[in-house]
Amino acid sequence: MKSNYSHFIASVIAVPAGLLAWVLSSNIFDIHMFLDVIVGIGGFGASYLPAQRISHHKHLEKLKLTNSEYKYIKEQLAQAKEHTNRLRSSYMNIRSIKDAKMIFDINRIVKTIISSVEEDPRQFYSVQQFFHSNLETAVNTIEKYLYLYKMPGKSKDERIQLHETRLSMLELKRTLQSNLSHMNQRSYQDLNVERDLIKMNSARAKKRQAALDNKLGKEKVNLKQKRQTEKETEKVHRGEGNG
Numbered sequence: 329m330k331s332n333y334s335h336f337i338a339s340v341i342a343v344p345a346g347l348l349a350w351v352l353s354s355n356i357f358d359i360h361m362f363l364d365v366i367v368g369i370g371g372f373g374a375s376y377l378p379a380q381r382i383s384h385h386k387h388l389e390k391l392k393l394t395n396s397e398y399k400y401i402k403e404q405l406a407q408a409k410e411h412t413n414r415l416r417s418s419y420m421n422i423r424s425i426k427d428a429k430m431i432f433d434i435n436r437i438v439k440t441i442i443s444s445v446e447e448d449p450r451q452f453y454s455v456q457q458f459f460h461s462n463l464e465t466a467v468n469t470i471e472k473y474l475y476l477y478k479m480p481g482k483s484k485d486e487r488i489q490l491h492e493t494r495l496s497m498l499e500l501k502r503t504l505q506s507n508l509s510h511m512n513q514r515s516y517q518d519l520n521v522e523r524d525l526i527k528m529n530s531a532r533a534k535k536r537q538a539a540l541d542n543k544l545g546k547e548k549v550n551l552k553q554k555r556q557t558e559k560e561t562e563k564v565h566r567g568e569g570n571g
Contacts, residue, residue: 391448391449391450392450393449393450397449398449401445401449401452404452404459405442405445405446407459408438408442408459408463409442411438411463411464411467412435412438412439412442412467414467414471415431415434415435415438415466415467415470416435418431418467418470418471418474419431421474421475421477421478422474423474423477423478427474427477427494430494430497430498430501431470433501434466434470434497434500434501434504437501437504437505437507437508438463438466438504440508441455441458441504441507441508441511444511451511454510454511454513454514455507455508455510455511457507458504458507462500462503462504462507463504465500466497466500466501466504469493469496469497469500470497472493473490473493473494473497476490477490
């Protein structure tokens, strides 16, 4: 989420305002230097706070979110990033190529979902299950699986249980992939609309081109007939003149 957007805009406005207040205080009002600095800081704060609030409000209007919704989504993203940090730290416990591929694929899906919600916070509502349960379940399962997998002296029953756990992790991967697909559903619908518009515009362009070609063809025929008529008329005039 672009949480620093409003702070950046406010700083762009407040820094010149603070400098201007300091310059006016030191050169025009001739106050003590320490007080000049205080006035400059006060000018910065007096312009920063309202500018930040206005910019943040406009940003929320653009996102079509309330302030409470924005804060809640931001908290969920922060928790999700903590889970991804745990997932990355578990890489050192991977002991097989198959597990490495599976966990890397899961991490890629997780990062894609999180980055998509950061870019468009409204996407959060299409993947709430991912943030509320699926991600934490996946990370906890992977951590326990990798920890137990590297333990020596496993019994047959323990190896069977680990195998079954790995199968459940594959199912978790498919669930996360389903979360991602559901989140992208609207984008695919928009893509279909754009594709239909392209087809319609292409069909219209072909019709216009066909009509233009037909018109040009008729004009060429008419021009040819006109020239032929003019030649015949000219021949007639020449014949009359000779007679």
